[in-house]
Amino acid sequence: MPPTSTRGGVLTNPAYYALSAAHAGLAETRGRVRLYPQEVGPFLGLPDDVTDQDWADAAAMLDAGQSVALMRPDLPIPDTFTVDRRFDLIQFVAPESFGADDPEAVVLGPEDVPEMLALTLLTEPGPFRPRTIEFGRYLGLRRDGELIAMGGERLRPPGYIEISAVCTHPDHRGQGLGTRLIRAVAAGIHQAGARPFLHAGGTNATAIRLYDSLGFTVTNQMSVTVIEKV
Template sequence: MILQNPVYAALTGPHASFAEVSGNARRYPTAVAPFLGLPDVLTEADWTDAAELLRAGGPAALMRPEFAVPDRIKIDKVFDLVQFTAPDELPAADPEAVLLGADDVPDMLALVALTDPGPFRSRTIELGTYLGIRRDGELIAMAGTRFSLPGYAEISAVCTHPSARGQGLATRLIRAVAAEVTATGRHPFLHTGGTNTTAIRLYTSLGFTLSNEMKVTIVSAV
């Protein structure tokens, strides 16, 4: 199933132009996203290719169900991840949401540093459409699309400034980003940490359905 290996599906599909390639292994440039993609069925040659990319670009994260790792690959960290797909009734445009662009990246990086919604780097904005809510000039909430797969787009970087929480801004932006996704004929999905009960509660309240239980495995070359 394509959603069980989203990084590889993106880097061999709609995001192929971003891919740094060695054989069957793919990774995003480190300034874009810290993810490595490998085929569904792994061979020794695939791990050799992966090691080459890891030596060149540094550690990266694999996002997929659990798998065995050869000795020449070092596991730095593993944590649980859950994946949800959106209900059909989720999308709803929001009049306060504005399109974020390159000039907004410093504010986006500052908000991410404050809220830690997951990896967001200086060029992550190139991966998709990001929307934000500003008040008195300050970016107080944002969300956007990261992985683009055939038929799917991932909602990511959902975060709200601590001073603006409890106002439903995350819900509004999730719906607004979902509207952007469905307008292109794709279906929204998203990920969150397996222990992030607050996010899981929000997503299930919005009608998201659990689609996969996965692992994030951060690896480097030995």
């Protein structure tokens, strides 16, 4: 049985609950601590009620100088780690029946990873690594064979699937391609029997306005804290 959150639901600690359920097959584990392989994603999953033993197990899983990211409300960080950076997130959940299939969207596979890495390096939608595609289903839009926009699935806490890595090449912005992909990815999530959710940086006013205009509901205010093992 996957663990059940006792502090505001699984969305307050999505990486931990994804690693404990749908992504358990990807998880590196020690005690109650879960970690994605670094080539998949940077996220460390700690239980809601973090103990000294959990922090000790997390430290034992990492090399000195290795960085990982916590996505959850802030918590005290022990001296075995330093805080590299912290930034605020706003979490949104999609409205019912939000998804819409897009006839031009194509499913991206391992052969597309070099192009996906190049596009995300150019547009910086968040961490995207050589095995990030293992999180879930990714869709793309092409023009004359070139990948010009993409988006896909990331964290999968029980009952939900996160929309992530939505990005558009700068030469093709202003055409609504990102919104089309958000709806197309959401359609697949609805079909899987889950609810789409996503995150925006707390200072990203453009994204926040977009999600508000699309009918998304704010569910949590949290942060990403990047920590490094001493």
